[in-house]
């Protein structure tokens with residue numbers, strides 16, 4: 001399973017192209033909720049987030065496409081870059097990153 005972090009640095013679970021945020025941690029499990037607020041989808045994993053113990057992934061919205069995921073990655077990458085180099089304008093960094101991704105196709 002793929003674990004990323006949210007903009008606020010919280011763990012974020014990627015399951016079937018949907019993102020889940022950690023809602024609760026018990027002694028043996030972690031409970032995750034879909035990052036879309038109105039969505040009722042939930043899942044439960046073990047503490048190491050290696051196995052899905054239970055999931056009710058009845059989302060009422062579409063999943064992230066490969067393109068969305070790529071954009072998300074670029075955004076995170078740009079944010080890091082922008083933090084590393086505060087003299088560079090964020091918009092400039094985003095533009096150059098988007099261009100370099102497009103040229104890979």
Ligand SMILES: [Zn+2]
Pocket residue numbers: 018034035036039040041058059060061
């Ligand atoms: Zn959802």
